[in-house]
Amino acid sequence: MSHADMVPEAANAPKSPPPEVNAGSGEAELQRQRIRAAYLFLLPMLVMLALVAAWPLFRSIAFSFTDASANTIFNGESEWVGFDNYVERSVRSNGEVRWRGVLVDGDWWNAVWNTVRFSLVSVGLELVLGMLVALVLNAEFKGRGLVRAAILIPWAIPTVVSARMWGWMLNDQFGVINYMMMGVGLIDRPIAWTASSDTAMIAVLIVDVWKTTPFMALLILAGLQMVPRDMYEAAKIDGIHPVKVFFKVTLPLIRPAILVAVIFRALDALRIFDLIYLLTPQSDSTVTMSVLSYRELQQFGDYGEGSTMSTLLFLIITGFVLLYLKIGRVDLAGDKG
Amino acid sequence: MQQVWWKTALFYAGVVLIVVIAVYPFYYAVITSLESGTALFTPNFLPEMITFQNYVNVLTQGAFVRSIGNSILIAGVTVCFALLLAVTASYALSRVRFRGRGLLLMTILGVSMFPQIAVLSGLYELVNLLGLYNTPWALVLSYTIFTLPFTVWVLTTFMRDLPIEIEEAAIVDGASPWVIITQVFLPLLWPALVTTGLLAFIGAWNEFLFALTFTISETQRTVPVAIALLSGASQQEIPWGSIMAASVIVTVPLIVLVLIFQRKIVAGLTAGGVKG
Structure with a gap:
């Protein structure tokens, strides 16, 4: 990668005159110049983001108001149908009122419920387990580096690979999980983890928690490391029980770190696609909003309805973020005050 | 000082548990990728055999x-x-x-x-x-x-x-x-x-x-x-050995x-x- 490629641009960039640091007007001029340069520096990024994020988002939302299908998406023959993809009321000749559209679709609400259920349980579990792992890593002991290296492994493994790995381990006939659980007598016959509707969600949760707890743990650990050590020393001298110290001192201090970690994870969980698409492809008990929308778009070629679902997901996530930031008063930009 | 040793033991047990859970699935993928035939389909904790056939298959076919x-x-x-x-x-x-x-x-x-x-x-x-x-x-x-x-x-x-x-x-x-x-x-x-x-x-x-x-x-x-769509001779037959070999190949560098x-x-x- 050569930054030298960009040097010619530097020649065109306005050369700042020698700053008269003490003169008020010179400083103001310098400031103006820096702001001009800042806008120039931001421009390429903004253009790129407009092209790959803002425009496609706008188009996806626009598709949700049309009857676009795989055949009409490119030739402009799709028609504007207003909110019909969301909800459409029609009166039959016999006076019977019919409702159609995503918002009255049982499959959609099933997917919403699955997504919410999955997000709540997975983020909750990851928070508790991540906290435990972080507390362990925050203690000083021999081999701490080794443990930290080990927990980075699940994080580094591609989701597709972990879905495959666990799919194999959870296999009903040859899976090592069934083998182990039968070995210690937890179950008396093999469970079809990924195929059975009772256990499919559990399987997905196991894999997700395994893969993403390390991320949670590392973020919480970073928070823990900012708690001054003297605090613990002082509490120890005062004879306060460690559990009490944790809830009264540590937890309030690492609250910002936890809030940030939770929202990062929650956003990931709400949009989950790959793991469920690969681990439990046919299961109604795990299908999420992203998976359902993808199915509609790619398998059925229904761009109108698929985009309606993706737009609703976008709105739900945006609403969640705004609510969370308001309630948690999270300062993500570190820019306030 | 009497009660301290079991606390330490418990702590290290926790540490070992964390490491095992974190590493075991990948270890199991490696074992699977080194086996073929019936050994592949028998759950085990050490490889029963070592063959690189799965790797050869993945790298030469498709x-x-x-x-x-x-x-x-x-x-x-x-x-x-x-x-x-x-x-x-x-x-x-x-x-x-x-x-x-x-x-x-x-x-x-x-x-x-x-x-x-x-x-x-x-x-x-x-x-x-x-x-x-x-x-x-x-x-x-x-x-x-x-x-x-x-x-x-x-x-x-x-x-x-x-x-x-x-x-x-x-x-x-x-x-x-x-x-x-x-x-x-x-x-x-x-x-x-x-x-x-x-x-x-x-x-x-x-x-x-x-x-x-x-x-x-x-x-x-x-x-x-490629890994997600890796398929065997027939639709029903999932080539677990090859999938695990492919998984190991792309994960090790990471x-x-x-x-x-x-x-x-x-x-x-x-x-x-x-x-x-």
Whole structure:
């Protein structure tokens, strides 16, 4: 990668005159110049983001108001149908009122419920387990580096690979999980983890928690490391029980770190696609909003309805973020005050 | 002191448990990838046999090697491109005070955490209009949606922490913002660039949804899609041995990288978050 490629641009960039640091007007001029340069520096990024994020988002939302299908998406023959993809009321000749559209679709609400259920349980579990792992890593002991290296492994493994790995381990006939659980007598016959509707969600949760707890743990650990050590020393001298110290001192201090970690994870969980698409492809008990929308778009070629679902997901996530930031008063930009 | 030893024992038991749970699935994938025939289908804790047949199969049949090449190319180009744009942008965001900076930062963070499915149909249209469908460039373009905001965000937090004095000295010397970036900040930023680049590379390397949607032929697939669609002689027969071999092949380099850059990665992961 050569930054030298960009040097010619530097020649065109306005050369700042020698700053008269003490003169008020010179400083103001310098400031103006820096702001001009800042806008120039931001421009390429903004253009790129407009092209790959803002425009496609706008188009996806626009598709949700049309009857676009795989055949009409490119030739402009799709028609504007207003909110019909969301909800459409029609009166039959016999006076019977019919409702159609995503918002009255049982499959959609099933997917919403699955997504919410999955997000709540997975983020909750990851928070508790991540906290435990972080507390362990925050203690000083021999081999701490080794443990930290080990927990980075699940994080580094591609989701597709972990879905495959666990799919194999959870296999009903040859899976090592069934083998182990039968070995210690937890179950008396093999469970079809990924195929059975009772256990499919559990399987997905196991894999997700395994893969993403390390991320949670590392973020919480970073928070823990900012708690001054003297605090613990002082509490120890005062004879306060460690559990009490944790809830009264540590937890309030690492609250910002936890809030940030939770929202990062929650956003990931709400949009989950790959793991469920690969681990439990046919299961109604795990299908999420992203998976359902993808199915509609790619398998059925229904761009109108698929985009309606993706737009609703976008709105739900945006609403969640705004609510969370308001309630948690999270300062993500570190820019306030 | 009597009660201390069992606490220590309990603590180390916890430590061992964490390590085993973290590492075992990958270990099991390695074992499986080294077995064939009936050994493959018997659960075991040590390999019953060692054969590299699965690896040979994966690397010689189909287009898996090509997929590895595609993934390296796509992730590499995406990351270089994102870093190039991000260095100047994050200088502006971290060192210059201007109106709307906070809002812009929040927007960038918002884009990086966007549900990918929300832009899928729009991107699909864009990719086709630009004639990029089923080419690596479709993925380079679409991966920018998460690599660019991410690199900008992390580099901004890194740059914000650099002392103001070095920049002031340069300003007094009459250096333009461009010179400040290239001559003053860039040399200090190398470690951050490596970290951010590595994290963005891993993100692009692992991406699945766009890769699945924007490629159709076997030769254009990236590694995750190739592994997801790896199939055996018949639909029913899932080639677990080959899948595990392929998984090990693409995961080992990542794990090696992660272990080498362990400290930097942890710093990069947490740089975005724990400022508050």
